[in-house]
Amino acid sequence: MLKRVQHKFMKNKIRIASGQGFWGDLIDAPYHQVTKGDIDYLVMDYLAEVTMSILQKQKNRNPNLGYATDLIDLMKRILPITSKKGIKVITNGGGVNPVACAEAIIQVAMKLDIGKLDVAVVLGDDIKDCLDEIIQKGCDLNNMETGEPITLVKDKLLSANVYFGAAPIVEALKRGADIVITGRTTDTGLTLAPMIYEFGWDMKNYDLMAAGTVAGHILECGAQSTGGNYLGDWESIENFAEIGFPIAEAYPNGEVIITKHENTGGIVTFGTIAEQLVYEIGDPTEYITPDCVADFTSIKLEEVGKDRVRVYNVKGKPETEFYKVSCSYSSGYSATGTLTYSWPQALTKARKADRILRKRLENLGLKFDEIRSEFVGYNATHENLAPELDEDKINEIVLRFSVRAKDRHSVNRFGQEIAPLILTGPPSVTGFAGGRPKPKDVVAYWPALIPKKLVEPKVKILELK
């Protein structure tokens, strides 16, 4: 497999900084990470599941697109800094077109006269065009949750990508990459890879793999580990406006200190790290990645200074024989419209409008897979857990009305029925701006497993000399 390379100077500590928690996160966060203090690596997660299908559509329209275009604007700002300071950048912003992304970065580097730059791309995760071959080889790509065969949705597929782990990124670093652009890669792999590379970790040492994976999980949602979205004593957090994104200070023995740059907002405490550890997990003893199975019940946390939490004692088990595959397919259309009703009797009015709208849709004979109405200001988040309110104390209620259907026509027709309620329904209503709600594509997911032996990641280096 991978060649072992002996480093001349093995580092005894590296600092890995998270720059983005999702595509759409704070634009300036990566810039602050490379300028407000010392770091060795900048890692950025751009890919949510829905992002892959959007990028695939962009690539279908233009073969030079299909990656996180924000990344190019960012590289214009930070390349002169990362290049000078020797900071390596690892990101999955390559989306469904990592080569085009890397080429765009090379173009930026040339314009900026950066000099020597090696940009690596990780390929092979996109299996959309070889599904038949994979199915022929005996992998049915059955839905992990329902057990149904993929043939049910095969002709509606928008994207199909394998989640690779740290291994191809490690190979890219060993081959001298300054920047690593991947497609679908686990968020945790982005952070684990530089630890494996810098400390010469054996990838069969599963406690170490788990330690780096846990650090990756803490970093993958950006400021969610430094005080953002913190449900503990959130009011005590200072300077949200300049919140610092997390930094994992990693040591060769697998210990990691989570911190952030000095003079930034937010906090790093037992509480903020614990909240991120439980975020989007299932069985905590089996956190499965392509690199290992980490046991989150083994993790120990210790506050060792202001905004410094030590993460240690992490245990891991061998990785499974499978990669996870995430497929997306189109599944009809949906639209949402809103109307705002004011005091007095705001909720009563909104409820009446809801009944009128439902009756009109019924009279039109439109067929929907689902109709849903929510009353923002009353029950849109906690549904039937919300206690009934004294209506005289309600200043306003937003009726949020949504439909979903297989056919575009029904959803479009619904969109024409919202505004008329202003003149043909309950009084003191406003907030209808921005035109009729348009049908949007509904993208559904198809999670599956594929034996690791059926796909192989490939690493390609693009050089600027």
Added chain:
Amino acid sequence: MSRIQLRKIAHGRSGDKGDAANIGIIANDDQGYELIAKHLTAEKVKKHFEGICHGKVERYELPNIRALNFLLHNTLGGGGTVSLKHDAQGKTLAAALLRLEIDLP
């Protein structure tokens, strides 16, 4: 017997895993963890989310960080972009669970 709202002794975070929601609840101290470990059962959580969670509730313990993790299946209206819910990713469900009152011994 007195009761205490979960909000007074714990915090947490929630998110989506397909159509399932995950809710992690973290006790503020060891005494709080003893309370939630004993009294915050999968059955109580399932009953609390009646009409919202339409599947089973799985419960996991993380005593190392004073936390419990709950997986609420069939909860997010289909998940992803299929869901018509305002909170399609279950981001506010941790706060919703903190409404629960538990009996004090």
